[in-house]
Amino acid sequence: MEKPTHKPEPKETSLSSSLIVPMQRRLFFRYAGATALATTLLLSTTSCDDDDEMQPTDPGVVDLGSGDAGILNYAYALEQLEAAFYTEVVAKSMSIFNQSEQQIMQDLKGHEGIHRDFLKAALGSAAIPALEVDFSSINFNDKNSVLTTARTFEDLGVAAYNGAxxxxxxxGFLTLAGKIVSVEARHAAVIRDLISNGTFSDTANNQGLDPAMKPADVLSAASAFIKTKISANNLPK
Known part of the structure; x- marks a missing residue:
């Protein structure tokens, strides 16, 4: 008689449960996030190249553009900043973290790289150039400096997507932004928990909602870490 075989049960792949499962399963985000974003991207890549004509600006200033392309460039600028930050963290700061925390930093680097690359692909020829960042104020050998900066970037990212x-x-682009901000919110939660256990939801208001910020306010807050001058004058009001 042929011996019966048993197929292993499929692993849980819920984004909402990923923060409470064992740390090694956080790698799921890297692949699930890429698949979800790719699906949305394929449905909506045709929109950005036909954007409205932008008003001319100083040639030394990067203009984000107008319409949907302007908003996606705004998000792309922030994702460039976050991806560059976690790249530095992984390169310079791993010795200050324990093994579980190191895995988190690796995953955050992967996620932000995915967000950056998909937004660049969605924008096509409308994408702004690579930005020059400035992390001179961050002590990458100090855990508190790294985590508080990470909290600033993640909270700012969530507020930026919520506001824009x-x-x-x-x-299609709205769906794409919604998928990204849901991951960014999980980043913000896990960073806050690393700083102080149990504070993962401290940014939520009485309605359980995270804050929203206008592009001008977000870019002003981020300007301390970005050398490139950015103009948001043509973004929708």
Whole structure:
């Protein structure tokens, strides 16, 4: 008689449960996030190259553009900043973290790289150039300095997506932004928990919602870490 075989049960792949499962399973985000974003990207890449004509600006200033392309460039600028930061963390700061924390930093680097690359692909020829960052104020040998900076970037990213999503006209791009901000919110939660256990939801208001910020306010807060001058004058108001 042929011996029966048993197929292993499929692993849980819920994004909402990933923060409470064992640390090694955080790698799921890297692949699940890429698949979800790729699906949305394929449905919506045709929108950005036909953007409205932008007003001319100082040639030394990077203009984000207008319409949906402007909003995605705004997000792309922030994702460039976050990806560059976690790249530095992984290169310079791993010795200050324990093994579980090192895995988190590796995963955050991977996630932000995915976000950056997909936004660049979605924008196509409308994408702004690579930005020059400035992390001179961060002590990458000090755990508190690294984590508080990470908290600043993650909170800023969530507030930026929450504030700018209302201006997107293309449903595909709105879905894309929604997928990214849901991951960014999980980043913000896990960083806060690393700083102080149990504070993962401290940014939420009485309605359970994270804050939203206008692009001008977000870029002002991020300007301390970005050498490249950025203009958001043509973004939707």
């Amino acid at each position: 999503g209302q201006y997107l006209q293309d449903a």
